[in-house]
């Protein structure tokens with residue numbers, strides 16, 4: 001059976017602004033680090049295919065694919081862009097290797113929202129032009145709508161969401177790649193400005209710039225490239241509906257379906273027992289709780305209790321977002337999911353520094369494409 | 385129409401029908417604006433333009449002198465070794481004559497565009513730019529020698545248009 005491993009990772013780290021480098025130079029740095037990490041391979045001859053995850057409107061280019069090869073060492077090589085989240089990009093790389101036609105695939109994703117002067121107008125541009133855009137307002141009210149219904153249906157509380165912020169911003173202090181590490185308590189969150197009720201200002205992730213590159217390889221060559229390969233045991237993705245009028249507002253159904261797909265592939269029947277830790281999307285504080293429930297890491301309605309009782313903190317029984325999540329590392333557009341993957345790999349390799357978890361073998365990474373989407377993806381990774 | 389069908393059934397639509405709302409449509413103008421960080425290599429290029437210089441970057445491994453400059457050599461996949469100005473003269477590599485403006489309207493005075501291999505840069509590297517001071521585009525030839533015509537220093541803004549165009553030069 002052909003298996004797929006992550007054999008190299010590289011990142012620039014994430015910062016609120018990066019005026020010193022162009023997006024190309026950012027990608028070059030992440031790629032250089034990843035190639036070195038993967039046994040110092042040469043992209044000019046050792047990599048069979050390249051995948052870049054990017055969205056034209058974020059980049060400010062139509063057909064951004066064309067602006068990718070130089071900085072990845074992929075000139076005159078086999079490259080395409082995946083328009084989606086980076087865990088969807090991982091799924092694509094995984095499938096390429098599974099075909100048997102590719103042994104080594106490079107996966108790249110970056111975000112440079114500081115280059116976009118009208119970031120939230122671009123988000124609004126993702127909403128329906130006939131039904132929603134004419135109403136105006138900041139598009140993040142969509143998250144407010146979802147949080148209201150989610151808390152009402154599940155019994156999770158605003159205070160528990162605030163605890164997520166406190167935990168993740170605190171975890172980010174121990175992560176040198178994170179842009180927004182901070183010592184914040186529940187009252188700080190609850191007293192911050194109302195933004196999109198029930199979301200306060202500190203419940204919302206802030207944009208950050210940075211890039212990540214990963215090298216994936218088949219089991220036939222993984223040992224040559226890495227002493228500590230991390231295995232991709234399962235991938236999954238799903239989309240619900242663009243319709244704000246008819247979608248499910250309480251549960252992250254897309255994440256549930258994506259997780260079930262990945263768990264099935266990985267042979268995981270009881271995730272809350274078999275998964276050691278998770279990195280989930282937390283672009284808004286409540287999304288962490290909602291996604292924990294969708295990934296069946298606890299029973300429905302109990303994610304808030306998990307954070308309240310310390311179980312999702314470092315040292316708890318189900319640590320979530322030891323990296324700091326998006327709240328701590330920042331919202332890096334399509335690279336947000338790649339941040340979740342990166343931390344999962346580092347934890348499984350035992351390279352997470354002062355935030356390293358003990359005895360972890362199975363990690364789950366999950367992404368969401370953000371407001372106003374219902375697209376998510378999940379990857380199950382192991383170190384054996 | 386065809387031989388057999390003189391007129392298709394239904395109502396014919398004109399462009400004006402859409403403008404006046406006879407056909408239901410939704411109009412939306414996105415607000416998308418960017419401010420790209422120029423970065424290490426292009427910052428040097430932009431600063432060079434203000435000084436009337438075309439800046440290249442160099443790779444000692446493959447020996448190339450690269451215009452436009454980049455922070456890394458895409459062939460060798462390593463950081464470049466330095467930056468150096470090249471001459472503002474060059475040779476026409478390829479060219480075209482555009483009788484259509486950016487908005488697709490026809491124009492009488494065609495826009496002459498060319499890729500120019502810059503003197504001092506490696507083979508096949510240079511700038512895409514406009515040609516000027518050419519009476520008849522039929523005078524353009526492969527291998528034609530050209531030179532940059534710069535805006536006066538006080539008008540330069542660090543933009544590719546700090547060079548107005550390239551004009552033919554006679555070699556002495």
Ligand SMILES: [Zn+2]
Pocket residue numbers: 443444445446447448457458459460461
């Ligand atoms: Zn070189």
